[in-house]
Amino acid sequence: MRPVIHGGDIYQNEIELDFSVNINPFGIPEKVKEAMQESLELCEHYPDIHHAKLIEKIGAYYHIPEEHILCGNGASELFVAIVHAIKPGKIVIPVPSFYGYEKAANVTEAEVSYYEMKERDGFCLTEAFLQELQEDVDLLFLANPNNPVGNTIEDVLLEKICDRCREKKITVVIDECFLEFTRKKGFFETHSMQEYPNVIIVKAFTKLYAIPGVRLGYGFCSDSKVLERMEAVTQPWNVSTVAQLAGLAALKETEYVEKGRLLIFRESVWMKERMAQLGLKVYPSEANYIFFHGPADLFERCVPKGILIRNCSNYPGLEKGYFRVAVKLHEQNEKLIQVLNEVLG
Structure with missing residues (x-):
């Protein structure tokens, strides 16, 4: 095997x-199934390359300006796009964590540094992690909640991490794909995007609406240049018509x-x-x-x-x-x- x-x-x-x-x-919600079925009639046409309606509705749902949103073929595509856009020399990944960060990191020649969270700490990040964030680091992947452990990063510590990364000019990717299944709020629900241009939030429809086979992810970032570089390295028509209509229906659920x-x-x-x-x-x-x-x-x-x-x-x-x-x-x-x-x- x-x-x-x-x-x-x-x-x-x-x-x-x-x-x-x-x-x-x-x-899968019934209305989402119906939307996917109805979308088949439109599949003789190319999808909307700009995902305009979907981005509009995502923005309204999360109160995020549309110009700060990018959609992708699942969250995994966005992780790869981030690495291509940032072109990091060094990436830090706390482990254990989702293997997709490592897979994304491997598309470049970047040095990947694994910060091992300790079993004695319940595999949680502690303030000791802040010392790993030095000037030689370019990109940090964080999962909130962690996958596979399921714990969230303590709010005060997460803010300290993002503050230090902003000071050291480190881009922070916060994977919030499972966050809606916790009692926590998203980082940009409690912090201003404009204050943290170094933070990229990645989410997905996959888990929340039970549609992993559809492949639909999205990201938030206030740095327009980073979003432009990410969009430049993703494939055109990367979000299918089926996925776009499924997403529109899901946001109503x-x-x-x-x-x-x-x-x-x-x-x-x-x-x-x-x-x-x-x-x-x-x-x-x-x-x-x-x-x-x-x-x-x-x-x-x-x-x-x-x-x-x-x-x-x-x-x-x-x-x-x-x-x-x-x-x-x-x-x-x-x-x-x-x-x-x-x-x-």
Whole structure:
């Protein structure tokens, strides 16, 4: 079997329930499905190359000026575009964290420095990290919340990091793709974009609206020159007609989003309690997934039972025995606990 480097590898295994991908447990909203179906009639035409309507609605939703928004073929395309636009000599990535930052960094000859967060700190950033941010650093990737751990960066510390990076002329990328599944607000909801031209926020429709197969991400930045350079290195028509119309429909689904958030807050508490009772070391994730430590071969034990969990051993800074599971509907979560009880017994 090929090494698992991402969740959702349902194509290599016969799976009943996939807990390796962290998306809204209610699935694709019906109105979004309808919009995608209707978009097929328009697919004989090129997509809007400027994504004008979508950018307008994203701006209205987040109260961000349209000229500060850029859309992409998923968040991953934007990470690569940022690296091309900044042309960094040195990139800092705290680990463990999403492997996509490393993949984006590898499109250049930049030096990549991994800052290893410690298990004794719950894999959280501390103020000691500020000393890593020196004049030789050009680009910093941060995940808020962290993936796979699920913790968020303490608000005061995040502000200190962004302040220091502004002082040292370091561009900060804050990945907020899972933030709506936490109780935290986005950085540009509490800080002025104009005060932090060195900060780029990246988000995606993937997780919140359960459409990873559509590929639709977006970014916010007040530095127009950086956005222009990013746009220059992305492919024309990179956001399909299907994706644009899906995004427009998704932005209207406010009740769906809140329903998903409330379910996750409730189910996460229940799952953590049950998993801890099984003897697993469970970390205090704030997101729609749970990070834990168990037997090194737990992934292999679960697959024959039709359950796919995320083996996190390929994340830099982690070893065998670390795993992540999504928070899903209650009956699905019950099935996971049942299987874990069987394979751990």
